[in-house]
Amino acid sequence: MAVSRLPDLALAGPLRRGDVPHLCEQVRTACARAPARDVVCDLAAVTTADLATVDVLARMQLAARRAGSGLRLRDPSPALWALLQLVGLPGLGGLVVEMERQTEQREIAGRVQEAVESGDPAL
Structure with missing residues (x-):
């Protein structure tokens, strides 16, 4: 079992365009600490799913690429x-x-569980 590394950044709450300068600076700092390695950003606590959030993430991606x-x-x-x-x-x-x-219960980790109904037509 592969162990994922700790995130470099953990974002929470709504993300807004005003957050861009600060978050991009954090991305550049993380890139400087470990060059040529992806910056891991945990989004589990982000509460918004809108275009402002996408804009912030796209700008963070651009900052990482530039670094x-x-x-x-x-x-x-x-x-x-x-x-x-x-x-x-x-x-x-x-x-x-x-x-x-x-x-899920009875699911083998890393595998897709398929069920076939007896009346399903063949593809």
Whole structure:
């Protein structure tokens, strides 16, 4: 079992455009501490899923790219994850999104569980 490292940044509450200078400075500081390594940003406590939040994250990603690193977003809410996918942010310029969740009962960790109904047509 791989152990994920601690996040460099843990964001909480709503993210607004006024947060950009401070958060980008934190990203640059994290990049300076460990060059050429993704900056891990925990989003589990972020309460907003709107375009202002996406703008903040995109600017943080740009700051990381300019510092020679990438940005790794950990555990965004389902709504924020859907919005990030809608605007096409994951996969661009070093942005990686990690979805963390608990393994369901009787589910084998890391595997997809499929069920077939007897009346399902063959594909």
